[in-house]
Amino acid sequence: MKHKSQLKIYNTLSRAKETFEPIKAPFVGMYVCGPTVYGDAHLGHGRPAITFDTVYRYLSHLGYKVRYVRNITDVGHLQGDADEGEDKIAKKAKLEQLEPMEVAQQYTDTYHRDMLALNTIKPSIEPRATGHIPEQIALVQSILDEGLAYEVNGSVYFDVLKYNESQQYGKLSGRVLEDLMSGTRDLDGQSEKRNAADFALWKNAAPEHLMKWESPWGIGFPGWHLECTAMSSKYLGKHFDIHGGGMDLMFPHHECEIAQGNACNHQDPAKYWMHNNMITINGQKMGKSLGNFITLQELFTGEHELLEQAYSPMTIRYFILTAHYRSTLDFSNDALKAAQKGYKKIINGLKIAQKLQYVQDDTVELDEKQVQQVEQIITNAYRAMDDDFNTAQAIGHLFNLLKKINSLYTGQLHPSHFGKEVFEKIINTYRTFITEILGLNEEKPNNQEGLLDVLLKLYGEAKTARDYSRVDEIRNSLKSLGIVVKDMKDKIDWAYEE
Structure with a gap:
């Protein structure tokens, strides 16, 4: 039976939980x-991917049938997120002496590799901007027909001042158009715009421009903002439920999407706008210019001067989930080591939960207090997720549930203290939250299980024979691999070193 949800989402548009x-x-x-594919995925790509993967997972868990669309930007995203300058992918292609589509394919593949490592579920549809040029041209024409765009020298610009006569440009980000106009100085090449706040829907391509297409306005390429409007409306309709992305996209990208949606479809594109906050590293904003830019692969291998060790994909995922998605997230070695310890504790609990079985003992009475505590913990975990996907609080409640699991494992509590139904609820809730909702799985070294079985058998034999030097040797060897031997009253078990 699905949890009866009272889910609330913080809507950036209304600045309130709804x-x-x-x-x-x-x-x-x-x-x-999704990403602009001109380089390896970094922490800034990891956070929205994990955030919205968790949203997707939880909505699916609640019983919703989710169509999750995440795009690939492979054209039109210019340097500095501006309307002038070089295409990011084309620039990389020139440097590497490759075709732009080779660059796009290479980094799409590495992005998928890293997303798989982070255990994110593939989106339902992953459209590419270059695969939707006809749709984008049609949208430009529609906005021109509405009188909200103008063509200059083969480029088409959105007329923000005209749009603002009937709509509010800036309602998502809180920007005031007059301030934008006064605070924006004219840059070289922008003189063909009527106003500095106007943005490109279609750009005329210079002869040397590598990616370009025929259009009614001449040979050119689409504006960055237009791509998402074309792809979201094609696969989700003119008005859909949730639009997500990083906070850095709120302005101008998402603001422009809202303007485009209202111009051609006469309504806001999305009902709820969700934005994950930014990542800092040791308290500083992450950026290439600051030398603190860390790719996901560098995190996984530890090959970066700021890293003291490698951090596994599940450690990274767990760490991202320990902060609410709307709060800033500071990466440091200390924080990552703490996350590594927490992740291992959670997974050790999962290993135990999967071993526990219900055994009825009529000499053990049902403990109503324990039952009530468990019911409250589970209610709290769901309440946290229902409160704008608060994974940080949910994890805290799962640790409380883990205390019950550990007490069952050590024999301090007996399954009959809870009764069969509540016992199974403990195990199933813990497993469901860890694996299905939070998307955390056990990272096993190759052939680990078989090797551990053999070593634990040898350990038991040495212990029985009182060969304590051999016992210590096996224990120390396993510890060097991050495995702790657990001597129980009636068995020998193991856990990941926390």
Whole structure:
């Protein structure tokens, strides 16, 4: 039976938590801005991927049928997120002496590799900008027909001032158009715009530009903001449930999407706008210029000067989940080591939970206090997730549930203290939260289980024979591999060293 949810989502548009009511329940449409594929995925890619993977997982757990669309930007994203300058992918292609699509394919593949390592579920649809040029051209024409865009020298710009006569440009980010106009100085090449706040829907391509297409306005390429409007409306409709992305995309990218959606579809694209906060490293904003830019692969291998060791993909996932997605997240070696310890504790609990079996003992009475405590813990865990996907609080409640699991394991509590139904609820809730909702799995070294079985058998034989030097040798060898031997009253077991 599915949890009866009272899910609330913080909507950036209203700046308030709102009860989640899908447009066409039980169906949910969710669009998340994916990567621009011109380099290896880094921490800044990891956080939104894990955030919205968790949203997808929890909505699915609640019984919603989610269509999750996450795009690949493989054209039109210019240097500095501006309307002028070089395409990020084309620039990389020139440096590497490759075709732009070779660059896009290479980094799409490595992005998928890293997302798989982080145990994110593949989106339902993963459209590419270059695969939707006709749709983007049609949108430009539609906005021109509405009188909210203008063409200059083969480029088409969105007329923000005209749009603002009937709509509010800046309602998502809180920007005031007058401030934007006064605070933006004209840059070289922007003189063809009527106003500095206007943005490109279609850009005329210079002869040397590598990626370009025929259009009614000449040979050119789409604007960065237009791509997401075209792909989200094609696969989710003109008005869908959730639009997600990093806070850095709120302005101008998402603000422009709202303007485009209202211009051509006469309504906001999404009902709920969700934004994950930024990542800092040792208290500083992450950036290439600061020399603190860490790719996911560098984290996994430890090959970066700021890293004291390697951190596994599940350690990274766990760490990201220990902060609420709307709070800033500071990466440091100390924080990552603490996350590594917490992750191992959670997984050791999962290993135990999967071993526990219900055994009825009529001499053990049902403990109503224990039952009530468990029911409250489980209620609290769901309440945390229902409160704008608060994974940090949910994990805290799972540790309380883990205390009960550990007490069952050590014999301090007996399954009959809870009764069969509540006992099974403890095990199933813990497993469901860890593996299905939070997406954490056990990272096993190759052939670990078979090797451990052999070593533990040898350990038991040495202990029985009172060969304590051999016992210590096996124990120390396992400890060097991050495995702790646990001598129980009636058995020998192992756990990951925390």
